[in-house]
Amino acid sequence: MRELLALLNDAGHTDFREARGPMGFTQRQAAGKFTRGEAEAFIARLQGNEPHGASLAVVPAKLSAQEQLLRHLPAEQLAAELRRRGWTVTEPVASSSTA
Numbered sequence: 001m002r003e004l005l006a007l008l009n010d011a012g013h014t015d016f017r018e019a020r021g022p023m024g025f026t027q028r029q030a031a032g033k034f035t036r037g038e039a040e041a042f043i044a045r046l047q048g049n050e051p052h053g054a055s056l057a058v059v060p061a062k063l064s065a066q067e068q069l070l071r072h073l074p075a076e077q078l079a080a081e082l083r084r085r086g087w088t089v090t091e092p093v094a095s096s097s098t099a
Contacts, residue, residue: 001032004039007046 005016013019020030029038070078079089 001034001039004034004043004046005032007043011046 008016008019008023011019013022016025016032017030019025020027023042034042082089
C-alpha cells in the first residue's frame with residue numbers, strides 16, 4: 001500500500017480518494033482498501049509495466065435503487081412526473097439514418 005500511495009503521490013495525487021476519478025478507483029479502493037492483485041495491477045500501471053494487452057477494467061458504479069427504478073419507469077410516466085414538477089418535456093426525435 002505504501003508503494004502504491006508513493007506512486008500516486010509521484011503522479012500528482014495527494015491520496016487514494018483524490019485519485020479515485022483519474023485512476024478509476026472504486027469507492028472501496030478510494031478508502032485505501034485493495035486486494036493484493038488490485039494493488040499490484042495499479043502499481044504496474046503507474047510504473048508503466050502493464051503486461052502487453054492488459055488493462056485495468058474500470059468497474060461501473062452500481063446503480064442506486066432510485067436510479068434502477070427510474071430506468072424501469074415507462075417514458076410516459078417519467079414525462080408526466082417531470083411536467084408535474086414544471087419541466088418542459090418533448091418526445092425524442094426518431095433518428096432516420098439514410099446511407
